[in-house]
Amino acid sequence: MELSNRVVLPAMDMNVCVDGEIEQADIDHYVARAAGGTGLIITGASAVAYPVGATSTKEPGLSDDRFLPGLTALAEAVHAAGSKLCVQSTHHGKVARIDTLNGRPLLVPSEPDYAVDMGALADNTIEELTKMGSVTAGRKPTFHTATADDISWLVETWVDAADRVMRSGADAIEIHCAHGYILGAFLNQRDNRRTDEYGGSLENRARLACEVIAAVKAAVGDRLAVIVRVAGAEFGQEGGLTNEESCAASALFEKAGADAIHVTGWGRNPFANFTDGPLPNRVGAYVDLAAEVKKHVGIPVITVGRVLPDVGEQAIAEGRADFVAMGRQLLADPDLVNKLAAGAPEQVRPCINCYVCVQENFWDDTPLCAVNPALGVSPPLVPEPAEAKKHVLVVGAGPGGLETARVLTERGHRVTVIDKSDRLGGTLWFSSLTTPDNERLLDWLTSEVARLGIEVRLDTEATTETVRALAPDHVVVATGAVRPRPAIPGGDLPHVHTGDTLRNLVLGSAGATDGSRLLRTMGRLGKLSGITKSPEAIRRLTKTFLPLGKDVVVIGGSLVGLELAEWLAERGRNVTLIEPGKALGLPMAMPRRWTAVRRAGELGVVVHREASVSRITADRVEFTVGDQQLSAAADVVIHADGTTSGAPLADELRSGGWSVDVVGDASQVDYIEGAIHSAWEVAAKV
Ligand SMILES: Cc1cc2nc3c(=O)[nH]c(=O)nc-3n(C[C@H](O)[C@H](O)[C@H](O)COP(=O)(O)OP(=O)(O)OC[C@H]3O[C@@H](n4cnc5c(N)ncnc54)[C@H](O)[C@@H]3O)c2cc1C
Ligand SMILES: Cc1cc2nc3c(=O)[nH]c(=O)nc-3n(C[C@H](O)[C@H](O)[C@H](O)COP(=O)(O)O)c2cc1C
Ligand code: SF4
Numbered sequence: 001m002e003l004s005n006r007v008v009l010p011a012m013d014m015n016v017c018v019d020g021e022i023e024q025a026d027i028d029h030y031v032a033r034a035a036g037g038t039g040l041i042i043t044g045a046s047a048v049a050y051p052v053g054a055t056s057t058k059e060p061g062l063s064d065d066r067f068l069p070g071l072t073a074l075a076e077a078v079h080a081a082g083s084k085l086c087v088q089s090t091h092h093g094k095v096a097r098i099d100t101l102n103g104r105p106l107l108v109p110s111e112p113d114y115a116v117d118m119g120a121l122a123d124n125t126i127e128e129l130t131k132m133g134s135v136t137a138g139r140k141p142t143f144h145t146a147t148a149d150d151i152s153w154l155v156e157t158w159v160d161a162a163d164r165v166m167r168s169g170a171d172a173i174e175i176h177c178a179h180g181y182i183l184g185a186f187l188n189q190r191d192n193r194r195t196d197e198y199g200g201s202l203e204n205r206a207r208l209a210c211e212v213i214a215a216v217k218a219a220v221g222d223r224l225a226v227i228v229r230v231a232g233a234e235f236g237q238e239g240g241l242t243n244e245e246s247c248a249a250s251a252l253f254e255k256a257g258a259d260a261i262h263v264t265g266w267g268r269n270p271f272a273n274f275t276d277g278p279l280p281n282r283v284g285a286y287v288d289l290a291a292e293v294k295k296h297v298g299i300p301v302i303t304v305g306r307v308l309p310d311v312g313e314q315a316i317a318e319g320r321a322d323f324v325a326m327g328r329q330l331l332a333d334p335d336l337v338n339k340l341a342a343g344a345p346e347q348v349r350p351c352i353n354c355y356v357c358v359q360e361n362f363w364d365d366t367p368l369c370a371v372n373p374a375l376g377v378s379p380p381l382v383p384e385p386a387e388a389k390k391h392v393l394v395v396g397a398g399p400g401g402l403e404t405a406r407v408l409t410e411r412g413h414r415v416t417v418i419d420k421s422d423r424l425g426g427t428l429w430f431s432s433l434t435t436p437d438n439e440r441l442l443d444w445l446t447s448e449v450a451r452l453g454i455e456v457r458l459d460t461e462a463t464t465e466t467v468r469a470l471a472p473d474h475v476v477v478a479t480g481a482v483r484p485r486p487a488i489p490g491g492d493l494p495h496v497h498t499g500d501t502l503r504n505l506v507l508g509s510a511g512a513t514d515g516s517r518l519l520r521t522m523g524r525l526g527k528l529s530g531i532t533k534s535p536e537a538i539r540r541l542t543k544t545f546l547p548l549g550k551d552v553v554v555i556g557g558s559l560v561g562l563e564l565a566e567w568l569a570e571r572g573r574n575v576t577l578i579e580p581g582k583a584l585g586l587p588m589a590m591p592r593r594w595t596a597v598r599r600a601g602e603l604g605v606v607v608h609r610e611a612s613v614s615r616i617t618a619d620r621v622e623f624t625v626g627d628q629q630l631s632a633a634a635d636v637v638i639h640a641d642g643t644t645s646g647a648p649l650a651d652e653l654r655s656g657g658w659s660v661d662v663v664g665d666a667s668q669v670d671y672i673e674g675a676i677h678s679a680w681e682v683a684a685k686v
Helices: 025-033 067-080 097-101 118-125 126-134 150-168 180-185 207-223 243-256 285-297 311-317 328-334 335-339 358-362 399-410 426-433 438-451 465-469 499-507 518-527 537-544 559-570 591-604 648-655 671-685
Strands: 008-010 040-041 084-088 106-107 141-143 172-177 223-234 260-267 301-303 324-325 391-395 414-418 455-457 472-477 496-498 551-555 574-576 606-607 611-616 622-624 628-633 638-641 659-663
Touching: 025 040, 025 067, 025 207, 040 172, 067 084, 067 150, 067 438, 067 518, 084 150, 084 223, 084 659, 097 106, 106 180, 118 591, 126 358, 150 172, 172 207, 180 207, 180 438, 180 591, 207 223, 207 243, 223 243, 223 285, 243 260, 243 285, 260 285, 285 301, 285 311, 311 324, 358 591, 391 465, 399 414, 399 426, 399 438, 399 671, 426 499, 426 537, 426 559, 426 671, 438 537, 455 622, 465 648, 472 648, 496 499, 551 559, 551 628, 559 574, 559 591, 574 622, 574 628, 648 659
Parallel strands: 008 040, 008 324, 040 084, 084 172, 106 141, 172 223, 223 260, 260 301, 301 324, 391 414, 391 472, 414 455, 472 659, 496 638, 551 574, 551 638, 574 606
Antiparallel strands: 611 622, 622 628
């Protein structure tokens, strides 16, 4: 198999098949990435023995000829778009939810002798728990230890599936030997405690995978490339596969007939280590692991795991990997490769590592992308050229306003953006302090505004007068959320901040009543020195210097409160986090939320759930938890609760006869995802 470049789309379940059959939605999704220049497209995990060993009825099946028309149509479409197709094949073993749903025991090398810590689920809503539980209709899994017959059946079934992949016209098959699925479980010493020739030594644990690889290779010959996906290491539990074992196993896979090794990573407890693997937080997370594997094999090695373009470029240039797989990057922007090839990396819409996409897989739904509303939409969502060109005024330069301006301009409208602050980005700018990955979106939106020549007027507050003076045909209000002071005794004290007053302080635009004189002065000095123009510089500076008292109480433990608590604790503050509800971190997407809650604990944040604040004094916050009266020391109080939508400007303008839409938090507090998605909805209609 020869590819046009070294960029691979790794397997990502789209969950759009109907009873295992590939439909047009899958084809549209993969074709968009193929047409965007990606060298190799790998499908989401497909079940070799479907529905047996499947984790969803929406994943592709490979066990019957009724699946051939869909597979064939996909292969033809991907080829026509200029790429090659690889089908990822697996038996999901101990995570085969459809087996549990259908009352079949889960096929395992040995019965698990450990329980997975599911404590993180305390930070889930009832609705989320219900959705996850409904995938297996609430049934509890049972297990079946693989017998010699099961092992022979599995090898034959895999060969049969590979034959079907070959007949579909695809170019490669990926054999999944990671992520806890059946072959990965056999490979791992914790999951495999067998005493026969399939357990014990690494060679024995790799035997089943090698038998599958050898049998598949014998059946497909050179007509399909055989790629093997293996964890470069497993994390989060003693007995996880080590990199040394992974290297040795990869050498055995090569001997068995593998044509390439795809090095992933896996956190063994999805509720605790998901952000270590398979979807790592860290940029270039597994490049070192892949580089080690590469030293032990003579076949090409693919690296994956937040491989951003420059990281991939370097890994290939240094000979540490032969191909780079970019997953979420290609969900966020299907045209990534073409943009890089055109020498315009700044035009690539960035993934912000928010885990919104994969959260959907936890309850068997189709991934959504926070920054790319077109993901998973079929027929493809492409903004059409405007029928009549208009002058549109966008009020507010946060992500909602800027994305609206971008799409409107692409559609041919003339757009003016005004913002009362001195910079682009709105609250996104501020969020980049606590969440550095958000800065990628800020940079992209800023660069798109420049590329498209969108007129921007900063330090300009929208009133009916300013709007009249600009005489637009249409107005889009994107003024963000309303953040009230706490309506509790002491809520108006000067050391009590809302998101807005805190932002004003950090950015040096505080008014006379925002915080102490020292804080205001520091903010202004920062503004004069230019430091407050760079989120990165503020992040760095505040690690050594932050003119904020030692004891901080954050009221409200949702996304923003939790992020701020963590940020302040990282800067040496004693932080108490008071949350009225049971769960922290809502509505952060689950894996990110679970990690953030754990990290806050590691940083020493003291958390009180189901707590109700009764009074704020000059140096304490008093609150109750059940029938307990408690208080916490507070030099500073941050009120991160009670954020609501609101667009009084829109009402005012409408009553003055203007045609108005509202996007982003001003319309509904739905964070970056809501801001970008509502921007597309509105911008498509104007
Ligand atoms: C610390 C922190 C961390 C966060 N982290 C995340 C995260 O990780 N993920 C996530 O999804 N969300 C996060 N958020 C929330 C996210 O930043 C917001 O939901 C998002 O920016 C909303 O976008 P928006 O365009 O609707 O409004 P905003 O970004 O709030 O922008 C509104 C803009 O309108 C301007 N404006 C208001 N009134 C006027 C007027 N009358 N005239 C002119 N201009 C006006 C403002 O100056 C502002 O620039 C975080 C927020 C904070 C505070
Ligand atoms: C929505 C989603 C679904 C995924 N499904 C699969 C899958 O079916 N099989 C698999 O091996 N990996 C799966 N992965 C993991 C990716 O293949 C990839 O290894 C991971 O996302 C890390 O790469 P990235 O940081 O470039 O996204 C999935 C990832 C995402 C985001
Ligand atoms: S949803 Fe978030 S993590 Fe997933 S691809 Fe989009 S931006 Fe990246």
